[in-house]
Amino acid sequence: MHEGHGFSTRAIHAGQEPDPLTGAVVPPIYATSTYKQDGVGGLRGGYEYSRSGNPTRTALEACLASLEGGTRGFAFASGLAAEDAILRGLLGPGDHVVIPNDAYGGTFRLFDKVATRWGLKYSAAPITDVAAVEAAMNADTKMVWIETPTNPLLNIADIEHLADLAHRRGAIVVVDNTFASPYLQQPLALGADVVVHSTTKYVGGHSDVVGGAAVVGDDELAEKIAFHHNALGAVAGPFDAFLTLRGVKTLGVRMDRHCDNAERVAEFLAGHPKIAEVRYPGLAEHPGHDVAGKQMKRYGGMVSFRHKDGEQAAVDVCARTEVFTLGESLGGVESLIEHPGRMTHASVAGSALEVPGDLVRLSVGIEDVDDLLSDLRRALG
Incomplete structure (x- = not known):
């Protein structure tokens, strides 16, 4: 019907x-x-x-x-x-x-x-x-x-x-x-x-x-x-x-806000002096940007980045956020931050799939984006 x-x-x-x-x-x-x-x-x-x-x-x-x-x-x-x-x-x-x-x-x-x-x-x-x-x-x-x-x-x-x-x-x-x-x-x-x-x-x-x-x-x-x-x-x-x-039932309206917020977060991180690399398909410099643009409606709510100062600095950022909650999983209305190497992807440690130690993964939620940016700005120092 x-x-x-x-x-x-x-x-x-x-x-x-x-x-x-x-x-x-x-x-x-x-x-x-x-x-x-x-x-x-x-x-x-x-x-x-x-x-x-x-x-x-x-x-x-x-x-x-x-x-x-x-x-x-x-x-x-x-x-x-x-x-x-x-x-x-x-x-x-x-x-x-x-x-x-x-x-x-x-x-x-x-x-x-x-x-x-x-x-x-x-x-x-x-x-x-x-x-x-x-x-x-x-x-x-x-x-x-x-x-x-x-x-x-x-x-x-x-x-x-x-x-x-x-x-x-x-x-x-x-x-x-x-x-x-x-x-x-x-x-x-x-x-x-x-x-x-x-x-x-x-x-x-x-x-x-x-x-x-x-x-x-x-x-x-x-x-x-x-x-x-x-x-x-x-x-x-x-x-x-x-x-x-x-x-x-609310997937469409939630995803629109996830994408809006993630785009702003990715842009902020891309201009931050302590970030070595931002992984977000919506950025023009992402190697998969064109393919993502062809097969996706928008670029999603997930953003990952690598810290210039290495693994401990990445772990420290995860510990300092307040609006971003330190936790595994993703895709919820609340923003989450995690260290994949020690958390969600610990099972691939030592294998060919091991993830970089300086990597941080963000699940960008649907909160007010200015609060998310302020939280990351303070956590990065």
């Missing part, structure tokens, strides 16, 4: 028709584990057990599928649970995956410490370089895994060109769209096969619920993920689905 409408209209209405019994405009929290069947095998509304399906979760899944331009959505207990179901649902022992050489630490841990134990193989490559990705592929490559922008270096991958490459080589493409959100980037429209999210971040947007999602546009892939969604059981509960759905 809403597929022809704009993004924010669908965020508010897709999968969320008023309750036919009461007229409630918000989908109820169906806090039930099981459902009365109309005779043996007669499922009322298709529901039998809430691991397999729950109406609150169905509403969220339908909304996310609409926002990503897909046909099926799946809501998980976390972003990593979604990633696990994608790997186990679509790959098998002996298959090979190319991942970013600056992937999120949790994604790297899943591949390196978990998936390899049941026979999956992977190689890390700079996904900003299509030729380097192709060089990392081999006869067993079945998947190319993309983050764009990447976490935490904010590198940009050309989704369309990488999808063309992967499909020519018989591989599918998964895009982690967490940093951009479906409001800023539509990977399926650019040729990706699967989109994955930590909905904990921008989709939920309020730092009050952990969740994940996968969205696909292909029926065969959908059936494989659906089977493992149920078989592995790491599904979003009804309360979590309700909170995530509540958050997604």
Whole structure:
């Protein structure tokens, strides 16, 4: 009913028709584990057990599928649970995956410490370089895994060109769209096969619920993920689905403010004498600026920078902010600051994916931007 409408209209209405019994405009929290069947095998509304399906979760899944331009959505207990179901649902022992050489630490841990134990193989490559990705592929490559922008270096991958490459080589493409959100980037429209999210971040947007999602546009892939969604059981509960759905309604207006603020923060940092480098795709000097401009609506709310005085100075800045809260995660309404090398990306320490020690990552929130700039100015000294 809403597929022809704009993004924010669908965020508010897709999968969320008023309750036919009461007229409630918000989908109820169906806090039930099981459902009365109309005779043996007669499922009322298709529901039998809430691991397999729950109406609150169905509403969220339908909304996310609409926002990503897909046909099926799946809501998980976390972003990593979604990633696990994608790997186990679509790959098998002996298959090979190319991942970013600056992937999120949790994604790297899943591949390196978990998936390899049941026979999956992977190689890390700079996904900003299509030729380097192709060089990392081999006869067993079945998947190319993309983050764009990447976490935490904010590198940009050309989704369309990488999808063309992967499909020519018989591989599918998964895009982690967490940093951009479906409001800023539509990977399926650019040729990706699967989109994955930590909905904990921008989709939920309020730092009050952990969740994940996968969205696909292909029926065969959908059936494989659906089977493992149920078989592995790491599904979003009804309360979590309700909170995530509540958050997604304001995704468009929140992302506009995140982007407004991040652009101002990036400009301030780029002119600061203690900053060696600012990583923000919206800056003209960012190596991925043109590609980001082509495939993203705007450049997002994440900004990373490197401190000229090294690792301890970077750590000290993280300790001195007051409006920016020292904490992991991202994408909430409040601004966060962290040291990736010692916090979110500690799992890649000593590996080829190790991040620079002088790097600081900012999740720029939706506070008054002058307060954010003053906070950073004071913390940098």
